Amino acid sequence: MVIITMAGLQRCGKSCRLRWTNYLRPDLKHGQFSDAEEQTIVRLHSVVGNRWSLIAAQLPGRTDNDVKNHWNTKLKKKLSGMGIDPVTHKPFSHLMAEIATTLAPPQVAHLAEAALGCFKDEMLHLLTKKRVDFQLQQPSLTPAATYNTISNQDEKDDNTIEKIKLGLSRAIQEPNMNLAPSNKPWDSAVVTSANFVGTCSVFPESVSGFQYGPPSFGNEGDVSPWNQSMCTGSTCPAGDRQGQLYERLEDENGEESEARKETRNGSSIFSSDCVVWDIPSDNLMNPMV
């Protein structure tokens, strides 16, 4: 306040503080983000979600505002272009498969319609690559018979496509299915796009050593969009692992324990049992995969 008065500034203290912390501080970097910094952001975001201050604390010379802006303007698009959902850090195709195999057919139909706009690039990529021959009008065929692949590569992709097709087929076959409430879990909530926004990732064994790894999708027993991955980045439910990371981060910085803060605030950022998908660093830096 004194500074504002002395300088004759027409700004409130808060504005001045923000200007200083985000722009004027001598130790700030103003250049472009390096590849290493981008990778760090992506990795940490998969763990902590939109906790920009936490992420920025691991990037010397960068502010939370810097990180946030860079994420919103560059990294989100980059991940989306790679077919990775920037919120969940899962491949779009796998999210689709989860949805298709978890929801009731009518809901899948509505979702598929809405999601096609978002996921079309990824789906087209998959379908083109695998030369999938959608035969939704022939439900009697076994899933494996509904498409042909050009190679034996990547059985997981096949499974993914299979699941998508199964879900869509069911949806199309039963477009007017009775929507009356049932005992099924999916009937307990209206399905909106908001339900599918979330951040979940498997907590890495080591933050510094953690990287996107090969999709572990396919463990049918542990996968449910409702119990695994449907939390928002900034409001993910608490988990013991979150505190562990917080403690580790603060240990490195010698700052106040965020874990204690989180405990005090009654909130935390991590969810348990999430999945981090593998993205080769080269791909991450590839503007368009």
Place this chain on the structure above:
DNA sequence: AACCATCCCAACCGCACATCG
């Protein structure tokens, strides 16, 4: 050259919490 759309980032806003008298 003019117009338009998009990108980018500093700044703003609102909220929650901490500190102080």
Place this chain on the structure above:
DNA sequence: GCGATGTGCGGTTGGGATGGT
């Protein structure tokens, strides 16, 4: 305990810069 003030944080916006037509 209470109100005023300061601080931290995440979400959003405003407007200049840039590129395309």
